[in-house]
Amino acid sequence: MTMRLFLTLKDMNWTDIHPCFEFYNATYIISHNPSILCVFIYIVLFCLCLATVCGNLLVIISIVYFKQLHIPTNYLILSLAVADLLVGVVVFPFSMAQTLTSCLYQETVFCKIRDCFDVTVSTSSILNLCCISIDRYYAICNPLTYKNTVTVRVAGVMIFMTWSVAAMIGISIIIGGHSQGTCDEMCLVDVVLTNVTGPILAFFTPAVLMICIYMKIFIVAQRQRNSIQISKGGVISKTERKATKTLAIVMGVFLLCMTPYFLCIVFLPLASETPPFSLIEALNWLTLSNSMLNPFIYAFFYSWFRSACKIIAFGQIFKSNLANTKLM
Template identity: 45%
Template sequence: MDHRWTLNQSIIQENPPLCYASLNNSCVKTVYPMETRTFMYILFSFITFFTLFGNLLVIITIIHFKQLHTPTNYLILSLAVADLFVGGAVMPPSMLRLVETCWYLGNLFCKIHSSLDVTMCTASILNLCIISVDRYYAVCHPLLYHVKMTTNITLIMIFACWALAVFVGFGIAFLELGILGAEDFYYNNIACEGGCIVYLSKTASVVIDVMHILVR
């Protein structure tokens, strides 16, 4: 009995489950027990729902009440839109990938999903930076606040924030800026069928960090 169990264990270790068993360059798949998968799906579904509900409530409230149409609330609205897209477009496919440990939605949608992921997360971070600038002038320079943070200036900052986020997000996935300087390493050691990750080389990381610092 022990010998048979050891033999089966060695076979499993030598032939791990793959995302696509018929492909040589398939990613290795981790198979979770059904109870674990069910719990993860329920947990991630609740997180996604509350992310959508909370941000949608913020968006509707600011748009509906005209007295909330202020530069500060425009920044909060922009942040809520970014987080709404994270909850609606990024989190559901990410949930499927985390639970199944494989990407079964195709290479094109992988690039689109990765682009949206990086774009919305970058937009969210940049919006928080702009909000911190807004609060800085409101608290530390209240007399200059209405001069420095007008509606037009706020809208220009929001546009610049989203333009940079879109360039970074779609550049990493479609222009392959994320693997800049490490193309051979990525395709030989990282890339595989059934995988969908956002890989950043050292060069790409430095460039993105510098761009974030310049914006701040």
């Protein structure tokens, strides 16, 4: 995901290689007779890629097309869906082709481009979730001033800043020369910067921030629910509560998918042995699979998303103008 573990060929166990590779004359080459496991892996990853693209396209089309959904919260969800879509369109194919381009064993322009996209969309996802948590904080903790505080323009600025920061970090990967490829001569500074400082700044700090915000939201929501002195205008609507619950689940799933990989990165320098290649790849794909899960969460909790999906799936938006349709 954001930063692949630094590995060297001498650290790798010769028997612990990708099922699509074979070791021949001291080098790794693509197997001419791929194993059943190799074929199965690519079928599963292709299905994962397809589900990610289709699911997030439905989210994007729904929010863009139906005017009922043109609200600040949904624009932030739209930005997150764009990041997830780019994971399916760009990062997934690059990651699947990683074996064929030997990103594990050498550093090439292709591998650097892959890293740039990977880091950019990963950082964007994290920052988008931070923006969503801030939106939910104002919606629940300051319901009276929420609509005047978090406007469409404010949401637009948050989205612009999110993608700008993510792009700068992604480009810095290429400029700085830090890649997800191998590192034959690795100094302690590289290990600390890439395996410790990077994850702390790019993942753990935003994660702790989001957890603190949602804990505050939960406490305030419980307090207001039990209070009988709230004015009618300040009561949190059922819709806002449900949206907050759904987006908290999105954040929770995100953390469950991401945390194992980043913990692996942080503690790698302390390990006496290099983790198996299969474990590293499994954790990496667990992080990528998060981009597929969000549309399923929306489908489970949001009736408007299910209604929009039915209209889009049956092609009704091409037959007549349904932009003003009231989604239930």
